[in-house]
Amino acid sequence: xxxxxxxxxxxxxxxxxxLEGYDVAYIAELNVGAxxxxxxxxxxxxxxxxxxxxxDFGELAYRERLVWIFRRCCATNIGAIVPL
Numbered sequence: 001x002x003x004x005x006x007x008x009x010x011x012x013x014x015x016x017x018x019l020e021g022y023d024v025a026y027i028a029e030l031n032v033g034a035x036x037x038x039x040x041x042x043x044x045x046x047x048x049x050x051x052x053x054x055x056d057f058g059e060l061a062y063r064e065r066l067v068w069i070f071r072r073c074c075a076t077n078i079g080a081i082v083p084l
Contacts, residue, residue: 001022001023001049002022002023002024002025002046002047002048002049003017003022003023003024003025003048003049003050003051004024004025004026004027004039004042004043004046004048004049004050004051005017005024005025005026005027005028005051005052006027006039006050006051006052006053006054007026007027007028007032007033007034008052008053008054009026009028009051009052009053011026011028013051014026025042025046025048027039036054036056
């Protein structure tokens with residue numbers, strides 16, 4: 001499973017996922033300040049699940065016909081966007 005972590009996701013979460021063997025690309029390492037549509041496009045092009053704390057992705061995902069999954073984790077709101 002491949003993930004793309006938005007820059008708002010804590011680096012410790014990214015590090016833990018990587019430690020567990022997951023392939024995680026991190027916007028904070030790749031392209032700080034990238035706009036939401038570009039991040040969503042990158043996730044789709046690389047077949048990655050987007051991990052984000054940014055609730056604005058929900059509306060964007062809806063417009064792009066993607067599924068918005070919202071979960072509460074470790075007292076921190078984290079969402080993931082996956083292709084239909």
